[in-house]
Amino acid sequence: MSTTTSAQNPMNPDRTADRSTGPSAGVAGPRHFLSAVPEPDFSSDGGRGRYEEALRRYPGQAIVDLRAMRDNMRRLVSMCTSEGSHAAVMGVVKADAYGHGLIPSALAALAGGATWLGTAQSHEALLLRRAGIGPDRCRILTWVYDGARVPFDELIAADIDVSVGSLPGIDAVAAAARRLGRKARVHVKVDTGFGRNGFTPAGFDEALRRLVPLAREGVIDVVGQWSHLAVADSPDVPEFVASTDRQIASFHDFTRRMSEAGIAPRIRHLANTAATLSRPDIRFELTRPGIGLYGYEPDPAMGRPSTYGLRPAMRLQAQLSTVKDVEAGHGISYGRTYLTPDDTSTAIVPLGYADGINRAASGFDMQGARHVEKPGGPVRVMTAQGLRLLRVSGRVCMDQFILDLHGSASELGVREGDTVELFGPGRGEALGEPTADDWARAADTISYTVFTCLSNRIPRLYEHAPEVLDDGDLALLDPDTIL
Ligand SMILES: *Cc1c(COP(=O)(O)O)cnc(C)c1O
16 A cells, blocks of 8 residues: 555645745755744744744644634534423533643633533643632532542532432532531432443432432432443444443433432533534433544544534644654664655654653554555645655654655755644644544544643644633633743
């Protein structure tokens, strides 16, 4: 198979930077670099300065478009308030907002109409409140903790809703509420078939025996009932749809048991992004989309983001390090899993697995008797001859990986300092722009891991922040990150 795809469109609008006088220019005048990405939409000259500073600080950047994120949330909210639905929407911002940055993403979700935020870890829920996102703005729910040590006192005091899905969890939250003299808002987690946290149908009577007196006494307020779906991302697979239907039936049964016990939940929630997009019948009072906020469908089998009016919010780009010529048959990187098929040039992308580039996205092309071929992760590179989609050649190292340019760098006009794109919004097939789904495919994983594993040493820079956020919210962002 061929590892290169040249760009089809010579009038490419992305061709924002070019060297008009050829690769040898730039000695005297300002140096120009080829760029496979459009220039960010700067909100001010200050934004441009901060961008250039970020490039000097680190040779890779995650550019997050807050307008895309706000619009994705608007889209999800409009779905949940049409087609017979009247559901509120929770922006799930766990894991540093899937690697997009907790506070900016939370604020963009609120700007798009989310009225809830959700985090797995209680620490992140507290960070949201400490940043100044108060109960007047939104409710916050958190659900992963060790019931013996979680700071329930702090959570209750910060007006954060907590999930309870175990007997020790009930006891601990009740004890904290009594100490504080303040009612704890709880969402009862039920296991309808996912097999993770929550009460099973068999264990639920015991849970009700503890919850009911606490609710009567006013120690806890049973706000919600919730559960999680296992296979909602495969709406075309009949066995999976049947399995989701069984989870829904079980969910209804739990609601009945709560109601009969006198603690009917006011807010039921079950739908993740997949179910929010594909099952309007189970939006209940609240939905919990995560990946949709960041602009992706949960599984490429469901289509592309644009199928649902979503737009990926993150672009990952890097500036090339060493570019050089090598001969045919040259081993590339650890293990010699890639041997250059021809005389060629290589370029180093200075991001590696310590940055969160999955080592499983390494590219193999071993010639000879033991021929093994496996395409690596895709990288979009601008050349003097147009855009090329190249692939990781050889093993991903800790801080860098290598691209076989499949041609001479001087003829291609590719130089150290050029900006390449690992993934972006995927603006149309013709532009050949990879998405996180393409990296997921190359590493045999899911897009979720592509963002959440990006390490903190890659700066996150925000586009369209002043457009999306009011002055008060804007002041909550690290000023160095605003483009
Ligand atoms: C992560 C998570 C979600 C969001 O899932 P997506 O597939 O990203 O929409 C919803 N609910 C719970 C309990 C989660 O852990």
